[in-house]
Amino acid sequence: MSQTVAAPARSRRPLGDLAFEVLATAAGILVLALLGAIIVSLFIGGLPAFRQFGVGFLTSADWDPVQQVFGAVVPIYGTIITSILALLMAVPVAFGIAFWLTELAPAWLRRPVGTAVELLAAVPSIIYGMWGFFIIVPFMGDYIQPFLIDWLGDLPLVGFLFQGPPFGTGIFTAALILAVMVIPFIAATMRDVFQTVPPVFKESAYGLGCTTWEVMRSIVIPYTSTSVVGGIMLGLGRALGETMAVTFVIGNTNRISTSLFGPGNTIASLVALEFPESPAGSLKLASLLALGFLLFVISFIVLAISRLLLRKGKPA
């Protein structure tokens, strides 16, 4: 944006303009400097762990505070698997919400439902955590998990995904809570980009005799596809870094479980739980900071991709 506004007469600008430009530039650079400083300080803090374990830190599934052996595989696996599962559950629902809000809903309902979606996005994550722990976990443990374990646990090939004791907590429950948390983000983005489709395109399609679904599939989705992916990536970014809600429901176990109902851990949750008992200068603290650095890298990659897609998706 800033590059497009060229300053035609740089030489005879009043002092106020110059001062404002300097201040605004400083504010912009401050953000960049802060981001850089956080990355660098996390990396330096995590350096003892990287030095001690080398590449092994990224490939070892061992997390043993007593023996002072730390590996990042379990939390990284948990972070990625819960986020992806959450997206698998959230994207269809979010798409349904956006589709309904832009094409099907009666006009008088669009505002209240749209506002409700935005309000859901504003609910603090600890609320989701408590709701998950006291309502969803017992419900999963008493009804959903025993049912799925009975019916799917003995299937060949995929049965191992549905075995184990029905604790109620675990990877699947965490993914479910995360899905509820990211749905409003994705739905709101999708609704906004669906609305950017010029009415003349849709009207032409309707004029040719297309059904609503055909208009959605052949006109709206192709026109907005990259922005939709960008919105999904924003949701993924939130799911990756979520801490409190996940801590309550994931089971907090540093083992990789093949079952979806097995307990696991995520980077953010592990760091939050272990931080208070990590003395300064200890290898454990360094490992936690190194984990924070890795989470930063993962989130950064996801957000960079989303920015790239969103920029490309903007109609020229």
Next chain:
Amino acid sequence: MRLSKSLLVAALASAIALPAAAQQITGAGATFPAPVYAKWGEAAKAAIGIELNYQAIGSGGGQNQIFNRTVDFGASDAPVDADKLVANKLLQFPAVMGAVVPIVNLPGIAADQVKLTGDLIAQIYLGKVTKWNDPKIVTLNAGVTLPNLAIAPVYRADGSGTTFVFTSYLSVANADWKSGIGAGSSVKWAAGNGAKGNDGVAATVRQVKGGIGYVENAYATQNKLTTTQLRNKAGNFVKPTLAAFSEAAASGDWKNAKNYAVDLIDTAGPASWPIVSATFILLPTDPKDPARSANVMKFFDWAYKNGSDIAKGLEYIALPTAVQDAVRASWKSDIKG
């Protein structure tokens, strides 16, 4: 100068909290004794005008804070290594003792009905004993009908002094535990699910049929959780009662414990509860502000003398009088005033 500083502190304290003339001391660390420190703080403010501001941030955090001298005293459940105490110029002394108890969720079974041993609990948490009707459990519990339920072990997911005490006990009770997992404020658990805090463990055990967990005794009593009996070193099954905790505390070898780091796990008394531990205070031997350190000592001196009923009410155990006197002597000899 010193007077004006303490006046300033008093003025600040009275500006923040209304009751005037209260002198504030700050502490941070262990969560295990936090309930009793909170009650002592309230009572001491009324009695001797010292207001305790205690942050239960965890033992590791408490050690960090006092190493950096950001608080007047640190608190830790695990005793600090002797060389670390010397390096950081700290005096370590015990404040109070507490017990950890196993809790279970078995339909139709009341509190203190099930009998367990430390070895068996270790095997449960190692994932070797997985059913409540396992012959090893059944033989201990003649007359109790144990259900055919999977055992769901629950542990503290956050690093905690309670876990340190519990895993210390399992290390004593089971050789495999000692060599494979060991004792610590967080360990590499072999089976089960983690939950956050005493309340998280209690709620998870309550929700999962067949669950077993461990919490500090005060928490189990307040919430009427289903505790179990344990076999102690003398071979007797004991219930988690204050009498059993006190006997354990009394059978500790205080005289030979360096820096008061006494081992109260699985003591020999015939009625001793096996999972008892002291929790410690860390006080600088070269205080920046001797007046504040003096107030810390005054506070704990008051707590030793007058706080035992409060401790008892919360099911903590006060220190034996001989130990209290020894600590007072250490204050005099070690802290520069």
